[in-house]
Amino acid sequence: MRKKDTKGILGIFSHLDHVCDAMEKIKSRDDFAGHAVYSPTSYHELEHAAGYGPSAVRWFTLTGALSGIACGFGLPLFTDWDWPLVVGGKTAGIPSLPVDLVFGFELMVLMGAIATILGMLVMGRLPNPKDKIFDVRTTNDKFAIFVPGANLEGAQAKFLRDCGAEEVNVTT
C-alpha cells in the first residue's frame, strides 16, 4: 500500500482547456513538486499536457505475449518428446508445428492480456483501496489539481485561481 502526502491544496476546474493550460504552465514551475491531476475520463488533451512518454504497459504486453508463444509451442513440443506417438510406423517425435501454432497463438493472447492487466495495475499503482479521494466530483464531471504541502495563501493557490480554478480547497 502506497503512502502519500495528502496535506495540501486542491484546485477544482470545470473546463478542460483551463486544466490543460495550468498543466502546461506547471512544467516551468518548481513549487508544484509531487502534484497530481484528476479527470473524470481519459481526455487525450490531458495526456499531451502532462507530457507523458509512451506507457510502459506495452512492455508488459510484449513480455507476456512472448512468454505465451514460448509456452504455447513448448507444451505440445514437450509432450511430443515425452511420449512419442508412432502412427503408421512413421518416425516418432517429429513435431507438428502447424498444429502447435494454435497453442502458440492462443497462449500469446492469453498471457499477453494477463500481462497487460498486470501492467495497468502496476503502473497505475493499483490496487490501493485506501488511496485518498480528494473530491468525489472528480469521478463525475470535474477536474482537479492537487498540490502537496501548499496552503491557501501561497503562490500555488493564486496560480490555480489565475488558471481558472473555480475552487481551491485545503486537503487533510
Add this chain to the structure above:
Amino acid sequence: MSDEVKWDKSISDVNDAILIGIDSPQKSYYFALAASVVCLLIGVVAWALQISYGMGLSGLNSPVYWGVYITNFVFWVGIGHAGTLISAILFLFRAKWRNSINRSAEAMTVFAVITAGLFPLIHVGRIWFAPYWMAPLPNTNNLWVNFRSPLIWDVFAISTYLTVSLLFWYMGLVPDLASIRDRVKGVRRLVYGLMSFGWTGSVRQWHHYEAGYGCRAALATPLVLSVHSIVSWDLAMSIQPGWHTTIFPPYFVAGAILSGCAMVYTLVVPLRWMFKLESYIRPEHLEACLKLTLLTSTIVAYAYGIEFFVAWYSGNPFEWGIFEKRATGPYAFYFWTMVFCNCVFPLLLWSRRVRYHIPTAYAICVLVNIGMWFERYNIIVSGLVEDFIPGSWGHYEPSLTEMAITVGSFGWFFFWFFIFCRFFPLVSMSELKLIMPKPWSSDKLKKIQGANPHA
C-alpha cells in the same frame, strides 16, 4: 457516426442519469428477471433429470451424437463475438458509436461464453469427469492429450476467449465502479471501493489505462477471428461431407458477428427503456449496429451460396447429396428458416426508415437470432444424420430434455445479464463522456467555432 449526434446533454448529466436508472428500473425489468428465472429452472430440472437417468434421456444416439447441445455451444460462442468486435475492433477503428453500447456488448460476451462453456459439460454426461478430460494433463497411463485434435484447440480457444473477455470487461468497469463508490455510503461504498481497486482517476492512471486498452484491443482483434475459426475446425477438420470445407472459418466468423450484433440489439433496446437510457443510447447508435448486422448478413448470404456452388462444382456426389438434402430433404424446414431469417429479412435494413423504426428492426434482429440457431442446427444435424454407414441412417429431432436445457440456457444467460444491469452501469460512463461535447470554456468554444463554423 455519433459525430452527427446532436447531444442535448453534457458530461455532468451522465453519472446521474445512468446511476439513477440502476437504482430505479421500470417494473418490466422485474418481470423480465422473473421470466429468466423460470426458464433457468426449467433447464436446471431437465439437466438434473439427465444426470440422474443418463444420456439416453437426451435422445442423442448414433450417428447424431452432436445434436442440440453442440448446436447451442456454437450458437452461444457466436453470440459473444459481437462484444469483442465492438469493444476491440471498433475501438481500433475509432468508431465513436461503440462507446454507448460497448459495456452491454462486453457483458453479453462474457455471459454468452460462460453459457457456451456449459454445453460441453452437459454434453459429456458425467460432468464430474469433465474438468479432468478437458485439461491438458496426462492420463493414468501417462499418455498426454492429443494436441492434434481440434477439440483440445477448442478448449484453449474458449478458455482464452473467456479469460480475456472477463479481464477486460472488468478493467473497463473499474473507473465506473469508482464513480459509484463516490456516490454511495456505508457498506455499498466499501464494496464498490474494493471492487474499484481504489481508482482515483489521476491522469497518470488514465494514461496507463488507455495504453493497456489499446494493447488489449490489439490482442483481442485476432481473437475475434480465431475463436470461431477454431470452433468451425471442430467440424471442418473431419472428413464428413458437408463439414469438410475451407470456407467454414470465415463463414462461421461472419455468422458469429451477425448473430452477436442482432443479440446486442435484442438486449439493448428493451434495457435502454427499462433503465431510462434513451438519451444516451441514441437511435443513431442503434442504427449503426443494424448496419453492421446488414453487412454481416450479406457476407453470410454469400457464404451460403458459395458453399452450394462448391459442393456442386466439386463433382463429389456425397458432398452434393448432403447439400441437396439440406434444401429439399427432411431438414428443409430448418434450412429455409435459416435462409429467410439470416439472408432475406435483414435485407429490409437497407431502408433507412426500417433502421429507425425500432419495433420492425427489433423483430428482424429476433428473427436473425432464431435463424442463426437454425443455421448451427442445420450444419451439425444434417451433416451427421447420414454418415458413412447407411445402416445407421435415421432421423433426429430434438428431445424434450434437449429443448428444456436450451430454454434453460437462455434463462441462464438473461438471468446473469439482468443481474449485471441491476448492480453495474449498463453504459460505460467514462467512455460515453468521451463522445459527448468536451467541457471547453466559453473562450475556447468561440475559438473552435471561429476556426470551424460547422463545429
